[in-house]
Amino acid sequence: MLIDRQARIIEKKSWGNYYLFRIESPEIAGRAEPGQFLMIKVSNHLPPLLRRPISLHNAENGAVEIFFQVAGTGTRLLAEKEVGSTMDLLGPLGRGFTVEQKLKGQEVFCVGGGRGIAPLYFLARKLKKTGAKPVVFYGGRTKEDLPLTNKLKELGLEVMVSTDDGSAGFSGLVTALVGETLATRSPAFLYACGPEAMMENLAQLCQRKNLPAEFSLESIMGCGFGACFGCVRKIKRNGQPSYLKICQEGPVFGLEEIVWQEKENG
Amino acid sequence: MLIDRQARIIEKKSWGNYYLFRIESPEIAGRAEPGQFLMIKVSNHLPPLLRRPISLHNAENGAVEIFFQVAGTGTRLLAEKEVGSTMDLLGPLGRGFTVEQKLKGQEVFCVGGGRGIAPLYFLARKLKKTGAKPVVFYGGRTKEDLPLTNKLKELGLEVMVSTDDGSAGFSGLVTALVGETLATRSPAFLYACGPEAMMENLAQLCQRKNLPAEFSLESIMGCGFGACFGCVRKIKRNGQPSYLKICQEGPVFGLEEIVWQEKENG
Amino acid sequence: MVDLSVDLGFLKLKSPVLAASGTFGYGLEFKPFYDLNALGGFVIKGLYFSPREGNKPPRLVETPCGLINSIGLQGVGVEKFCQEILPQLAQLDTAIIVNVCGEDEDEYARVAEYLNHYEGISAFELNISCPNVREGGRCPAQNPEATYRTVKKVKEVSSVPLITKLSPNVTDIVSVALAAQEAGSQAISLINTILAMAIDIENRRPRLNNIFGGLSGPAIKPVAVRMVFQVARAVSVPVIGMGGIFSAEDALEFIMAGASAVQVGTANFVDPDVCLKIINDLKNWAEQHGVEKISNLVGCVKI
């Protein structure tokens, strides 16, 4: 974990509300693991006061990639940055996805909803390298929400897309697509990142099917490195459920660890 | 007085810490008088919270000009704006300099210190049109503080410059230069804008010489249009000295009106 | 068509958006920017019996997302106000509220008595919470007993409905609000500014000549929302909320916290037409959210 105050944006793409940046940051890129995240200072002026957590979408050749959706002031300011300008990054933070050697040769599902696809690209790359066979499920409300479909296909992966309105791929929720697919296929593991409701539904599916899984959770973060106790969620780890820091003990947690009902206050 | 939220920057120049913008704003330009000012929103985000007061440096052909020096956060953000971007202007505000017809054919002195030169360009143009003969005194710490010298000369005016360090023109304070010049010449009026100490010294000179004069004062401004009572200074107008609003009753005041000792708190 | 009107009981407002005292001059300063009749109303700058000079400048300093002022209630006094300004306001079709000030309880009452005789004043807002006139920022609203006495005294002489404006510089805002209600105040407005200070480290002096001033603006909004929420749940009279409102979304926070109406202060300096914008945006928000009457939202926050 380190601070890179001079990370330079070397590529920028955008699709509507979605943005992808490629940022030169050799040291962070060198340490990054799929599922970890960055805390990004979106502006040199206040507000916003706090950094914003954004997943590592990729890390290669001394650069990291991020993929994000404009959700408010912070991400809007981030989106306004241009190629050539520098950013202040803190990372890599948190514990990423577990990729065990025993997945070699096995089929694994990676399920991303909306901006939740961000860390799964990086994960799928690593899975492939390990010799696993990742199948990526990519869901959105409409086809405009699926800008990374080609990028994923270019990795040589099987990609199944779904849209709530049927404008591309499977018509319906991505959870329904995963459910249907599970009727005929038996992956060794499932990884997911996306809206809370999506992940909770997937967790139920996995429980029924006895399918081991990991989920990347979100939470409002004050610091990103364990200092503020702001990001906690109820997690069962070594015994009783207790409030664990998402930023340090997660953001990735195992199926059995997560207490979903603890949604509290929307 | 009106709000132009879409005033477009059409020209930008800079010299070190000094900036000149030409901004398309036909309605404000059409009403502007020398000595009046704008309240400028320097950013669409907070902070800074408040607009910043900047004098009208010129108004012609549907555009206004401003000339400013970076003094803090607000002016720094202003300086970062680029040609083509739009600004939110409120103006023209306040009461400008008095230019009476009887100055026709007479010599008048315009004394600007540092960024205080800003409104005097606009004033000198108007004086020339009236048929007066403006002589511009332009003082700075060093020759880098005098970026408008040529622009003033191009108006066809007599321009006398001074620098504290002698790097250009008269070596010493601009007040000394004015004092020396007054030994041999007898202008009909003096106008000044600049640091408080400079103006106070000039006021003493004028009093001794019985030279009528007007000064453009500064004050921290909350609103710029009379609503907050934040910008007051002690002024003698119709009787006893009282706190008058610089933004509405000024920023230009007559020699006899200003209570200089009322500097209060640096 | 969304219904923006608000019934305070003693006063019907066209919209829940008022301009706050001390930030709207005498109203006339804003005429160039829009038709003031769009407003729910506005509150006149604090008025003492006699004209007042106010504090020595500098009187303003900007802080992160905030503004500290130490104006000290510079103003024209009741006579000039009634002779020269009120007649110009009388033509407006919107609520004119006078912010009533006093050095002591007697002066508050004298101001109220004087103003009683004039037409065109919809209500008094009793300013017992200005931090800029007494030593160390003290004011009656910092004490339930002093609040009760002052309100009671004015209530007895006043023929105009009474709103009492509270100070945030207290340990227990609810006890002060209850005292004002008990003494007959027909509404509570809050918050006035938070006592604050800034130092110019180069000169090693306070930035304000008065040393202390009152903090306003977005910085204080979370404190104001909290206090409005606390007071609205404790009193039975309507609450008028303010503190850092710059947008319709900000106004809605206060309304949902329990404010029947809101006041917009510092924002008027930045965007002279901000009240108009907030009113329009409130209307749009209500339409988009299927809210027929803005006042249905008052205090709707679920806890």
Next chain:
Amino acid sequence: MVDLSVDLGFLKLKSPVLAASGTFGYGLEFKPFYDLNALGGFVIKGLYFSPREGNKPPRLVETPCGLINSIGLQGVGVEKFCQEILPQLAQLDTAIIVNVCGEDEDEYARVAEYLNHYEGISAFELNISCPNVREGGRCPAQNPEATYRTVKKVKEVSSVPLITKLSPNVTDIVSVALAAQEAGSQAISLINTILAMAIDIENRRPRLNNIFGGLSGPAIKPVAVRMVFQVARAVSVPVIGMGGIFSAEDALEFIMAGASAVQVGTANFVDPDVCLKIINDLKNWAEQHGVEKISNLVGCVKI
């Protein structure tokens, strides 16, 4: 060479910059970013006798130039702290201050008594001002008598120097500070957070599960500077100032207002190495301004 050291009487600090409780974890979280020995010291997150869960999330919300938190003092309790964390801190050569909490006066005393037996604690900071644990944000620091009683009780059992941390949610900060001094507190630190609230207007719910939380960050700096100034002029013990310090310039405002040392809170979240930067910038500022000893600036504001 500028002398940054500060002598609080009961404790010598290498520099006037401490990290504030609750914003520096147990210190260890910051080891990756710089050598903690550069600090004047740091204050451990609030410690109760037993481990505590803290409040339900969401626990944070950002506001204009501010942060509201309702962590509710989640923590490991004294036993685990002394067994597992303190030994790791003992190797550091900087002041370790423990923020002592309690549900009631007895618990404060029990925590102090327990910690007395361990080496490596430079001082206790008595946290009688957390707005996040009792109903409606109440705390002992809102009342001079409760303050006196709590401080006195801890003082009687404590073998470690005592700092008392005050709450800004009061009418009269000076009376509380005097009560703490009277009861034997050897220093006063202030301010803790300001009680605040934010509402999610789309969901019509408070943004924090706990409804209220404490506001920190640049937004509150002008309020904090004012209170530090007031307290420093009234007490004879040293004052430790905090609230919204993000830069050396901010720190200097507090020092000139009368703070012998400062604490940096929320800023640690944004820039984990901010304390180090502030220390370096303070040194440079002092050099440029011909100040040989930072502590010569304490309370130097001219009024």
